[in-house]
Amino acid sequence: xxxxxxxxxxxxxxxxxxxxxxxxxxxxxxxxxxxxxxxxxxxxxxxxxxxxxxxxxxxxxxxxxxxxxxxxxxxxxxxxxxxxxxxxxxxxxxxxxxxxxxxxxxxxxxxxxxxxxxxxxxxxxxxxxxxxxxxxxxxxxxxxxxxxxxxxxxxxxxxxxxxxxxxxx
Numbered sequence: 001x002x003x004x005x006x007x008x009x010x011x012x013x014x015x016x017x018x019x020x021x022x023x024x025x026x027x028x029x030x031x032x033x034x035x036x037x038x039x040x041x042x043x044x045x046x047x048x049x050x051x052x053x054x055x056x057x058x059x060x061x062x063x064x065x066x067x068x069x070x071x072x073x074x075x076x077x078x079x080x081x082x083x084x085x086x087x088x089x090x091x092x093x094x095x096x097x098x099x100x101x102x103x104x105x106x107x108x109x110x111x112x113x114x115x116x117x118x119x120x121x122x123x124x125x126x127x128x129x130x131x132x133x134x135x136x137x138x139x140x141x142x143x144x145x146x147x148x149x150x151x152x153x154x155x156x157x158x159x160x161x162x163x164x165x166x167x168x169x
Contacts, residue, residue: 109142
């Protein structure tokens with residue numbers, strides 16, 4: 001009976017993690033979109049993408065950290081330690097590594113699509129939403145793979161390093 005309760009708790013924790021991650025993704029997306037719609041001076045060039053990425057990452061990471069502490073990881077070995085400045089820094093560091101993994105996978109997917117099929121998925125936007133379009137599906141498949149791998153990395157780094165559960169007796 002105890003094992004069923006533990007399994008139920010881990011499934012609920014994963015569900016909460018996915019909900020919070022989805023919320024953080026939406027926040028990141030909206031921040032980036034908002035920054036990109038500001039009429040920037042032309043000298044900004046490619047820096048607009050960098051600024052949008054950093055702001056979206058920062059806002060969504062704060063959201064994710066707060067909800068991870070308050071709602072996602074409820075069974076923590078050392079609650080005081082998990083709320084320390086060191087752990088906050090580690091949370092941001094692990095999140096940045098996850099961001100790097102996602103960007104790396106996105107670029108790898110882009111390179112595969114360019115070399116194998118000759119289309120650049122980085123040019124796909126809302127205007128290109130077409131279920132019959134190979135470039136759209138290339139973008140969608142790469143996005144899903146990137147998101148799943150990054151989600152698994154983020155969950156494991158938080159669950160087994162930052163928010164470890166107490167050892168069973």
